[in-house]
Amino acid sequence: MLNRLDLQKMKENDEKITMITAYDYPSAKAAEESEIDMILVGDSLGMVVLGYESTVQVTVNDMIHHGKAVKRGAPNTYTVVDMPFMSYHVSLEESLINAREIFQKTDAQALKLEGASEEILLLTKRLTEAGIPVVGHLGLTPQTVNVLGGFKVQGKDKETAKKLLEDAEKLAEHGAVSLVLECVPKELAEIVTENTPIPIIGIGAGVYCDGQVLVYHDILKYGVDRLPKFVKPYGDFNTQGVEAIKGYVSDVKKGLFPLDQHSFLTKNKDLLPKS
Numbered sequence: 001m002l003n004r005l006d007l008q009k010m011k012e013n014d015e016k017i018t019m020i021t022a023y024d025y026p027s028a029k030a031a032e033e034s035e036i037d038m039i040l041v042g043d044s045l046g047m048v049v050l051g052y053e054s055t056v057q058v059t060v061n062d063m064i065h066h067g068k069a070v071k072r073g074a075p076n077t078y079t080v081v082d083m084p085f086m087s088y089h090v091s092l093e094e095s096l097i098n099a100r101e102i103f104q105k106t107d108a109q110a111l112k113l114e115g116a117s118e119e120i121l122l123l124t125k126r127l128t129e130a131g132i133p134v135v136g137h138l139g140l141t142p143q144t145v146n147v148l149g150g151f152k153v154q155g156k157d158k159e160t161a162k163k164l165l166e167d168a169e170k171l172a173e174h175g176a177v178s179l180v181l182e183c184v185p186k187e188l189a190e191i192v193t194e195n196t197p198i199p200i201i202g203i204g205a206g207v208y209c210d211g212q213v214l215v216y217h218d219i220l221k222y223g224v225d226r227l228p229k230f231v232k233p234y235g236d237f238n239t240q241g242v243e244a245i246k247g248y249v250s251d252v253k254k255g256l257f258p259l260d261q262h263s264f265l266t267k268n269k270d271l272l273p274k275s
């Protein structure tokens, strides 16, 4: 398994870092078999596997439940687990307790927090000191979608662009091991990547980031109907899945499944009860 120093070295050597989300045993297994560098158990699981409208409904227990399944499927891949909505905002003490719970129970390599407020910076420092590596998340932070007013590109004006760069530097200073940068202009992401010492993993942030992350279900077009502009799908599980299930339904209806090759046959018919 890679460690944070390997990832840091990849940034320094201009070697791109690959990351994909996973939420359960099969997705994690596929990710590990694909030799991905990092897995994210994203709270996007609320939307893509639980069917919620946003990540706001996701709980600490949801993250633990899915995180444990992912680790069983990808025991040898560097795995980051999201802290979910409001699990790290009530008080420093409650945040530390929730972080310990998620980190210990999922056996993750790091936890991801959104934002860079004074409280988040302090929490990043405290978790790092305690032995829990923190991945930051800036730009579009989906847990605050209701405050941002929608899933929109961030850092488009001079002030917010400057703040984003400062926030990235501050997170690194407080111990963050890497940063996810979501939905920001490519040119701004390039500046942040050049000026921040830790690996910057982009999503909707252009090609100059140190690495890229995408949602598993978006890459495979699996259960999602509409893809954001920044996604390139590499498969079409929606079509393949429905075609496969339609084939099964049709075969059963016509008596074409199961055939003898799918059935257990009696060798000695004398053993059967008389009908």
Ligand code: KIV
Binding pocket: 021, 040, 041, 042, 043, 044, 045, 082, 180, 182, 203, 213, 215
């Ligand atoms: O939850 C998630 O999938 C994420 C990625 C979009 C970075 O946070």
Ligand code: NA
Binding pocket: 042, 043, 044, 055, 082, 142
């Ligand atoms: Na997330």
